[in-house]
Amino acid sequence: MTQSPLGERVPSSIAAPLRHDHTEIELIWIEKRLEYWIRFGRISGERILTRKTRILSFRPDAVIAFVRWSANDYGTVHSRIDILRAVRSREPYTTVPFVRPGGELLLSIQGWPRVRSVIEAIDQVESVGLDPCDIAPDHWRHVHNRLSAGEPFRAYTAERHQAWLKRKALGQ
Template identity: 70%
Template structure:
C-alpha cells in the first residue's frame, strides 16, 4: 500500500463550522522587498506557514486593515491599504488580494502618499479613544472618498462615535 501524499485528501479532516466562516488573510514579509501587515483588527487565529508567511483569521463582522507594500532595487513600487469587514457564510463580498474569500470593502487606497494619509486617519481614530475596529463604517468610506478626490478627510471624534453607537442601537 502506498503512503498518502500531501493533497491526496487522505487523513484530511473537515474544518469546524466556526473556522469555515473565518476570513483568512495571508501576510508575507520579505525584508526590503514585500510586506503585508495588519494595521488593526481582532485576529481570531494565526497559522505560521513558513518563516516569511503566516495566515491570520478573522471572525465574521470583524473589521480589519490590511497594508501591503512592495519595492525593488529602485524604491517602492506598490503600496496599498484596504479596510474590510469579514463576511459570514452566504454573504456577498468583494474579493481582495491575499484575503480569502474576501470582505465587505470599506476603503481601498493605493499610492504611498494616500496610504500614509489613511494611516494618519487610523491614528486619529485611536487618539479619539476609539478602537479603529469599532469606528463607523461610514467614516472609512468617507476617508476613502475624500482621499480619492484629493481632499482631507474629517476627523473621527468621540461625538461622532457616540452618534454611530446610538444609530446602531436604533437600527437594531
Template identity: 60%
Template structure:
C-alpha cells in the same frame, strides 16, 4: 463550522510586506518564518496593508479597510484575503496610504479602537482621499451615534 475571513501575511525584508494595521483576529497560524495567517469573524473590521519594492524602489503601496463578511454576503476579492470582504476603503500609492495611516492614528488618539469606528467613517476617508480632499476627523460624538445605532439594530 463558523465562517471566517482568512488573511495571509508575509514579510520578506525590503521586498514584500503584508501586514494588519488594526483588527482583532480570532485565530492565528504560523505558516513558516516569513508567513502567517489570521482569521477574522464576520463583521470584524480590519486594515490590510500591502507593500512591495523592486530594484528601483517602492513598486506597490496599498491599504484596504475591510469588513469580514458572513457566508452568502456579497464580497469583493482582495489578494491575500480569502474569500474577500466588504471594502470600506481601498487606496493605493504611498501618499494616500500614508494619509490613511494618519486617519487611523487620529481615531486611536481619541482612545477608540479603529476596528470599532463607524464603517461610514472609513468610506468617507476613502471618498475624500480619492478626490484629493481632506477627510473630516472622527469625533467622540460620531462614535457615540454609531454605537447607539448599532445597539438599536442588534
C-alpha cells in the same frame, strides 16, 4: 505536501483552512522587498506556514486594515491599504488578493502618499481613545471617497462615535 505562494513546501495539514466561516488573510514578509501586514483588526486565529508566511483568521463582522507594500532595488513599487469587514457565510463580498474569501470593502487606497494619509486617519482615531475596529464603517467610506477625490476628510470625533453608537443601538 503543498506549496506556499513563495514556492516553499509545507505539510498539507498546515495549509488546510482554519474555518470556513472565518475570513483569512495571508501575510508575507520578505525583508526590504515585500511586506503584508495588519494595521488593526481582532485576530481570532493564526497559522504559521513558513518563516515568511502566516495566515490570520478573523470572525464575521470584524473590521480589518490590511496593508500591502513591495519594493525593488530603486524603492517602493506598490503600496496599498484595504479596510474591510469580514463577511458572514453566504453574504456577498469583494475579492481582495490574499484575503479569503474576501470582504465588504470599506476603503481601498493605493499609492504611498494616500496610504500614509489613511494611516494618519487611523492614528487620529486611536488618539481620541477609540479602537479603529469599533468606529462607524461609514467613516472609512468617507475617508476613501475624500482621498479618491483629492480632498481632505473629516476627523472622527468622540461625538461622532457617540452618534454612531446610538444609531447602531436603534438597529440603524
